[in-house]
Structure formats: C-alpha cells, structure tokens
Amino acid sequence: MTSAASDKPNRADALPKSWDPSQVESAMYERWVAAGYFAADPASDKPPYSIVLPPPNVTGSLHMGHALDHTLMDTLSRRKRMQGYEVLWLPGMDHAGIATQTVVEKQLAVDGKTKEDFGRELFIDKVWDWKRESGGQIQGQMRHLGDGVDWSRDRFTMDEGLSRAVQTIFKRLYDAGLIYRAERLVNWSPVLKTGISDLEVDYKDVDGELVSLRYGSLDDAEPHVIVATTRVETMLGDTAVAVHPDDERYRSLVGSTMYHPITGRQIVIVADDYVDPEFGSGAVKITPAHDPNDFELGLRHNLPMPTIMDETGKIAGTGTEFDGMDRFEAREKIRLRLEAEGRVVARKYPYTHSVGHSERSGEPIEPRLSMQWWVKVETLAKAAGDAVRNGDVKIHPASQEPRWFEWVDNMHDWCISRQLWWGHRIPIWYGPEGEIVCVGPDEQAPEGYVQDPDVLDTWFSSGLWPFSTMGWPDATPELAKFYPTSVLVTGYDILFFWVARMMMFGMFVTDDPALAAGKTDKQVPFQDVFLHGLIRDQHGKKMSKSRGNGIDPLDWITEYGADATRFTLARGAQPGGDLSVGTPHVTASRSFVTKLFNATKFALMNGAEPGELPARETLTDADRWILDRLDEVIADTDATLDRYEFNKAFEGLYHFTWDEMCDWYLELAKVQFTESEERAAATRIVLGNVLDSVLRLLHPAIPFVTESLWQALTGGESIVIAAWPTVSGVPADAVSDRRIADTQRLITEIRRFRSDQGLADKQKVAAKLLGLDGADLVAQQAAVANLARLTEPGADFAATASLEVRLSTGTVTVELDTSGSIDLDAERRRLEKDLAAAEKELAQTTAKLGNEAFLAKAPENVVDKIKGRRDVAGAEVDRIKARLTELEGK
Structure with missing residues (x-):
C-alpha cells in the first residue's frame, strides 16, 4: 500500500477478520426495522410499488418454497426502494381453517376431550389462545431470512377488518345472484367431517383391487352386463349402468332395467358418450352420489342419487346388512357376498391405481353428495380470463398463459362452505319459517333467526388479500396509493387456486369507489403475475417428507448464513422453471x-x-x-x-x-x-x-x-x-476492451504453458516477451509479468521453452528459462500417467469409430462427439510425447 493511502484511517478496520453471519445478521435486521426502512408512507410523492405476501398458514413454518417466494419478493422490493419508489411489502398470515382446527383438536384429544365437550364459542376461544401463544413462528423465521416487510401493517385473515371485508363481498355476491346453496358432489374428508378443496387433496398410487361384477341374469343366455370397479362398496349406490350409444353389444338393452343383486332396486341401462366402448367390457356402473363423472352423467339422465355413506365414511341408509360398517370393511364383505352368488367374474389384486387422500388427515377422500354453498363462477372467471387477454394483467412467463385460459375458461362452480368451527362464519341466517337472509357487516339478523353453522373456505378470504389487507371496503390512503399491487409472486402450482380467486374477486369489485380512488385504469388486483417453479433436490427430485430429501431453510441459514441461502435461491429462479438445490x-x-x-x-x-x-x-x-x-x-x-x-x-x-x-x-x-x-x-x-x-x-x-x-x-x-x-x-472504449481481452488471453496461455511445464503456480521464471509492440500490449507488460509470475531475464538468460500466443492484432512469443525450476523425475512420472490416460481414451474412441454396427445405429451427433473426443485424445498424446522427448535431453 502506498504512503498516501496509509495517511487515511483504514476502513478495513471496521470489518471483522472474517465474515461470520451468525454474529451479524439478527442485530442488523432489527436495526433496519427500528430505522423504519421498510415502513411504507402512503402520503409519499414517490411512485408506488407494492407486493402483498402470499399469506402462509398460521400453523406453518418456513419451508424452501416459502424461502424462495420471500427471497424473490424481497429482491424486487429492495431494488425498487433503491430506485426511488415508495415500497409497500405487506406481510400477513392465513387462519388456515382445517389445519388450525386440527392442531387444536389434537391438543384436546391428549386430555381425552373433543371440541363438542366445549361447544363452539369456547372452542374458538381456545383456537385464538393457541394462535396467540404458538402460531406465527414463521414471522421469526422471516426475520432470519431478512424479509424487508412493513411489520406495522401485518395482517391476519381473521382480523376484524379482514372479517368485515369477507362479510361485505359475500353479501355483494349473494345479492348479485352469484352465491347459492345446492346439493352437489364434493371432496369429503371422513376424518375431518368436512368438504375440502381440490388443493387439499393429494393423489397417491396405492395397491387396491379391480373387481369385475355381473349385473342382470346369471344365465349367459339372458340379459346381463359386466362392469369393473375398484370400489365395490359403491355398488350399493348404483342407479344405472352406462354404455356407449353406438355399441352394438348393448343397443337392445338401452332403456331396460336390471335387478340390483343387493338393494333390490331396478337399475336402468343408459346410453352416454362418456363411456369408452373400447375400455374393458364397454359398460360402466354409475354411482351418482359418490363419483364426479357419475354425478354429471346422473344429471344428464335425471338419475336417482342416493347417498350411501354418512359423514364418517360408514355405510348408512341402504337398508342392507352393511349399514354401520366402515367403507373398507364393507368393500370386502360385499365382494364376498357377490362371490358367493357367482357375480364376481374376475378380481385383479393387487391393482395399482391413483387415489385422492386428504392432505391434512391422510385418509382417502370420499366423493360425496352434500348440501353446500357455491359461487357461480361463469362471469367472474370470464373477467379473470379477459384481464389477461386484454393485457391488463401480464403473466410471466407468457408460456403459462394457455394453462391459465384452460383453467378459467372451463372452471366449475366453487364450493365455498366448510363444515368447521374455525373460520369466517357464513353470514346467512334462517328464520323460523324457513326464511333466508344474508347479513352484511353493518346489519343485524332478525330476532329468532339462526346462523348457518358452516364457515367459508380459506381461499375465500385469501382471495381478497390484495385489497382487504389495505383496508377495503373502506377508502384508505393505502388503497389510494398502493392498489392495484405491482406484482404477485407465487409458484405456478397454485396459479389456478389462489391467483384465479384473487382475479375473480378483484375484477368483481373493480368499480368500487374505495378502490377507484380517482384512478382511471382498470382495477385489476395486480399488474404482473410472476410464476416460479418448484424447489427440487440437487438430483431434480421433488422434495417431500416421504423421500426424506426436504431441506429446512433455517438449517441452511444457521450453517451458511441468510445471504448464501438467498443467493442460492435467487441465482436458480427462473420464470416458470423448477430449480434444484x-x-x-x-x-x-x-x-x-x-x-x-x-x-x-x-x-x-x-x-x-x-x-x-x-x-x-x-x-x-x-x-x-x-x-x-x-x-x-x-x-x-x-x-x-x-x-x-x-x-x-x-x-x-x-x-x-x-x-x-x-x-x-x-x-x-x-x-x-x-x-x-x-x-x-x-x-x-x-x-x-x-x-x-x-x-x-x-x-x-x-x-x-x-x-x-x-x-x-x-x-x-x-x-x-x-x-x-x-x-x-x-461510450465504451473498444480499444481498451480489446487490449484487456488480449492481455487476459496472453496471461491465461502462459499460465497453462507453465502448468504443462510442471512449474508451481507461485514459482517465478525468467522470461522474454517478444512482439508486445506489434500486439499493442506494451503498456500491459508489467501486468503480464506480474500475473504470469515472470521475471526480467538476466545476462545469462537462455530459453529452454517457448510458446506463441496469437492475439487479435499480432502474435506474442514467450521465451522462458525453466532450467532448474522443474523436478524432472516428478514431471516425467506425471506426464507418463497423463499419457497412459490419453492413450486409453484414444484407443477406446478409435475402436468405437471402427465398429460398423455402432456407426450404423448411432445418431450423427453422438458419432461427432466421439470423433471430437478421439481428436482431443490424439492431440494430447502428441503433446505429451513431445514434452517427454524434450525432457530426455535434460
């Protein structure tokens, strides 16, 4: 260091000897928060930039998917803040109806209690107690990761303000005829005793059975059909057998009925295009109350839809000896009876097939006909689709747009009711004479009316997240400044579940004065949707508990630091693509x-x-x-x-x-x-x-x-x-760029040559550089000598090795005196080992290229690759032999 530099205080002294994240990160983060760097000011005259955090479940903890989400959102927020924007990154959590209720019920079960022992109000109090004491650990983990969120605006989907927003939009949708009550098929959890969303269903391959049953006469000469099923117990709810209209085998049977061998009902033979005549027998048993496809077919043919199971998954209401049995026990008992009657034609066991399981409770879900509340989505989904078609919302990457349109253009009505106690209670009240009234947030139900016991799907409240978190339905400074939000960052796997619901609700309230706030642009909930991929392990496999390949980001933060964890995720994230870490x-x-x-x-x-x-x-x-x-x-x-x-x-x-x-x-x-x-x-x-x-x-x-x-x-x-x-x-200096590029090439070639000569990296060697003037590199001579470990040649300099380096404007010859610089015996041993490896590679590739059978079958690119390997190996053999020859004279 020169003397002038040493006259100033050395700022390096402000830094520790080495970087230890554990000694720095937590205190630094809290200083940022205390300084108010992340607090958004709606009164600021800076341009706005806003992101709402996809609300993690209150029961959850930070997993790698969260860490990726948060890293990317923080990266965007920090950059925009530095670019002069007023940034709001708004945090919050989801009340997670099913997950949270399950956690508290499990705690009660330790003492032999159930929620019914306490009643609804006391049980909900206990859930709030749990939330205050144990929920939200993810907030501390967010701090460890370095999330620059505005903690002063932290929201929870069951907050008073957000609950008011839920009640407001429910009433608006109800009054507009977009919310209705109907008996439809839902994913039913017999353990949780509630309908669950498609997102809460995990499909797993399981070993079951495929049983072929005979309906109709046991006499082959009399009318009969054979159907196959993996769920024998559902035959108690069969009300039809369907065949394809053009199937000649069954044309004479269409419209006729057959005796049900257990219930005694007459089941009808119907013709429907849904049936694939080439699959199996070409006949399909129809259980409308326990299969989604059968339900749709049942509606088309006006079939009876008897429900044969209660809410716990037990057979009920069939009038058979199987009533009261668990569905799996009934499956075996029914099959045994049918076998005894000669109606089981074939049984394949084990038979591997995909079965939906409840994500929360783990048991196979039961498609079940149930009275539920629904959102009519046709107009809402069209608006969500049009927002992307018109360019009001841009999806990144654009390659995900077809999936978006496929979903929203074919969306089914949304079941929004859940048979739980924890959540937003449906604001519908029933009168003593069957009257129904929807109660808004500032209204009271008439005296004597009773509220619907169900709560709303968690996705209903999280669908309001971009604007409910900023104070809607009131007109607030936050809405005026920061809505619509700038970007939504999330994984492509919930594009259809969460993103679609936010789009539908956001477009539904697009003309709301609280959101318009004098703005003239269309009120979409966000302008950009950035979809990243899934986190996979370093071998490209999906992380899961069953595989044991999951990574806790807190473990990484503890061992490697938050910066290393974040950089790994940011460096791997690309639009729509999965990343392996x-x-x-x-x-x-x-x-x-x-x-x-x-x-x-x-x-x-x-x-x-x-x-x-x-x-x-x-x-x-x-x-x-x-x-x-x-x-x-x-x-x-x-x-x-x-x-x-x-x-x-x-x-x-x-x-x-x-x-x-x-x-x-x-x-x-x-x-x-x-x-x-x-x-x-x-x-x-x-x-x-x-x-x-x-x-x-x-x-x-x-x-x-x-x-x-x-x-x-x-x-x-x-x-x-x-x-x-x-x-x-x-303007860029092309001459300097060329000179430095040539300097780098010259230094790199000298270093490579030194290595080939067996010189140690730090060993200095006397050398002459000839042709620097012609290569326009005279000014770089000191740098080349220093970085290539070359010294000025003495009076007795005698070159023992040389190389030529062709550069953009000339050739530089480097002469080196390596005498006394090399351990000749060690160098010979190294070269002989390298020669053996190169000769082996040359022999193998030459033999493969001489194999006519291989050349006839191998793709052209594979052959070219092997030819390249052969040529490289040949050049290496020649180079090493030449070097060994040089050493013989030393």
Missing part, C-alpha cells in the same frame, strides 16, 4: 459471499473508496475496461430483473464479481498500486466505485454482507436506502 449449491454461494468479503476488505486495506472519477483519458486500459463492463452489467441486471429472470441477473453478477472484478481487475489493480501515486490514487477511486456499484447491485439478494461492506466502503448510513446504480452514459 442442494449442499453443493449453498456452499458455492457461501464461497461467493466469502470471496466478496475478502476482496472488499483487501480493497479497503489498499485505500479503495468511491469518488469522482479522474478524466477518462488519464485512466488505464484496465480501468476503462472494468468501468465499461460495469455499465454492461448494470444494464443487463436491470433488463433481466425487469423480466423477472432472476437466474440470469444473478448468474451475470456472480461471474462479473468473481471472474472479472476479483480475478482480473483486482489483480491488475495490485500492479497499478505499485506504480506512481497518481496511478495508485486513480485505481483506488475506480476500484471503490466499482465495488460500490457491485455491492448495491447484489444487495437485494444478499443484503447482510453487502450492508457491512458498503458501510465500511462509503461510510454511508445504510445500503438499504442507497440509490440503485445507473449506467454512466460514457
């Missing part, structure tokens, strides 16, 4: 953080600091090159982040920081530090400016280490509120 990825990210820390500390020790750049013409080629490259990286980072291509943005920053700034410019700067004070001073400013920009570019993804380094570098208050870097506007 594992220990190699996070250790690479930790190494990157360490590299950045060490490089910055070294720069500070050498006096680097940002400031006004010297005149362009006074700078070296290396200075101009790194500044030009920085401009390119800033532009590329802006372009890719604007397109939500996080992977490209941070992959580019990774390579610029490590490969170009650290491995090249910092090494070139070391040479310039030893030159004149004027040169050293300019280098300090260039390096300081580049580091300043790099730290700010990286901050949204790795906020903690960049804060520490930036404060030490600049003395500024916080990088959180620093300005985002912008391009300089200075």
